[in-house]
Amino acid sequence: AQSVAQPEDQVNVAEGNPLTVKCTYSVSGNPYLFWYVQYPNRGLQFLLKYITGDNLVKGSYGFEAEFNKSQTSFHLKKPSALVSDSALYFCAVRAPYILTGGGNKLTFGTGTQLKVEL
Amino acid sequence: DAGVTQSPTHLIKTRGQQVTLRCSPKSGHDTVSWYQQALGQGPQFIFQYYEEEERQRGNFPDRFSGHQFPNYSSELNVNALLLGDSALYLCASSLASGGAIDTQYFGPGTRLTVL
Numbered sequence: 001a002q003s004v005a006q007p008e009d010q011v012n013v014a015e016g017n018p019l020t021v022k023c024t025y026s027v028s029g030n031p032y033l034f035w036y037v038q039y040p041n042r043g044l045q046f047l048l049k050y051i052t053g054d055n056l057v058k059g060s061y062g063f064e065a066e067f068n069k070s071q072t073s074f075h076l077k078k079p080s081a082l083v084s085d086s087a088l089y090f091c092a093v094r095a096p097y098i099l100t101g102g103g104n105k106l107t108f109g110t111g112t113q114l115k116v117e118l
Numbered sequence: 119d120a121g122v123t124q125s126p127t128h129l130i131k132t133r134g135q136q137v138t139l140r141c142s143p144k145s146g147h148d149t150v151s152w153y154q155q156a157l158g159q160g161p162q163f164i165f166q167y168y169e170e171e172e173r174q175r176g177n178f179p180d181r182f183s184g185h186q187f188p189n190y191s192s193e194l195n196v197n198a199l200l201l202g203d204s205a206l207y208l209c210a211s212s213l214a215s216g217g218a219i220d221t222q223y224f225g226p227g228t229r230l231t232v233l
Contacts, residue, residue, distance in 0.1 A: 004160075036224070043122075043208055044161070044224040090160055103174025104212060104220055105151070108160035 002027040004091050006109035013081045013116055021076040021112045023091030032094040033074040034106065035065055037087045044090065050074060061085070081116045088113050120145050122211050122225035130231045131199050139194040139228045143211030149173075150192040151222060152184060153208040161208055167192050168214055196230075204232045 003026045013019045025031055032051055036044040048059025055067045065076045074091060092106040123142045131137050143150050149168045153161035163176035167186035181197045190211075196203055206229050210222035 034221070041229075043124075043226040044210075046221055046223060049221060100174060102168070102214070103166050104149070104222065105163045105166060105174050105176065106153075106161075106210075106222060107163065110158075110160045 002093050002095050002107045004093050004107055004109035006089075006091055006112045008112050009110075010113040010115060013114070015083050015116050015118050016080050019076075019078050019081040019085070019114065019116070021089050021091075021114060023074045023076065023109060024072050025074060025091070025093045026072065027093050027095050027107075029096040031072075031074075032096070033065075033067065034092040034094070035059065035063070035074075035076050036090045036092065036108075038090065038111070039087050047076070047089075081114075083116050083118060086114055086116045122209055122223055124207075124209050124225040124228050126228060127226070128229045128231075130233065132233050133199055133201060135199050135232075136195065136197045137199060137230060139196075139207050139209075139230070140191065141194070141209030141211075141225060142191045143209075144223050147211035147213050147223070148190050149212045149214045149220075150186060150190065151210045151212070152192070152194045153210065154178075155206040155208055155227070157205070164194070199232045201232050204230060206230075 005024045034049045035047040050057045050067045058064045092108045151166040152164040155161040165175040170186045183195045186192045206227045208227045209225045212220045212222045
């Protein structure tokens with residue numbers, strides 16, 4: 001079974017400061033990892049993904065994420081937070097196709113509310 | 119480039135009724151997945167359709183069923199509605215031939231309220 005943990009329900013940061021939203025995962029085989037963002041009363045918007053290769057992945061709106069296999073983590077980061085980054089962030093994991101029979105089911109964490117203040 | 123669209127936006131039903139939600143995938147995509155997001159929770163996978171067949175299913179009862187049409191659009195049907203079925207239902211599309219690099223793109227969701 002695959003699972004994702006987002007240990008912080010909420011993260012508060014001042015505008016201009018760096019932000020980190022934490023995620024750890026559990027999955028058989030090599031993980032495929034994703035970050036999505038959700039604004040109020042909206043669907044999920046894709047930010048970035050890790051499939052293979054460099055452990056530092058760059059995505060949309062200046063976000064990046066660092067994959068750490070030994071710690072089974074995939075933390076989301078941004079060097080300088082903006083008030084407009086305030087939203088709900090979800091980490092998700094997918095198992096390799098060889099284990100799913102071709103399906104690409106995503107398993108999500110419970111989400112972390114990011115609040116960026118002036 | 120049209121993204122994933124869902125209809126209706128909101129829906130109110132009473133217990134025991136049946137509901138049908140609709141989804142059109144992003145242009146060029148052939149795979150549709152459905153997720154249920156209860157208030158304050160992360161999305162939970164319901165099932166996925168590819169080539170008009172259910173390819174993968176989550177831990178949801180048989181009251182939840184679906185269909186995919188030849189144009190890749192999809193429907194989610196829920197029978198015998200329960201209060202606990204109240205949630206945001208999200209549709210996501212992807213491209214099967216994208217292989218390991220496939221990404222699921224989500225629609226805005228349908229908010230279902232069961233009274």
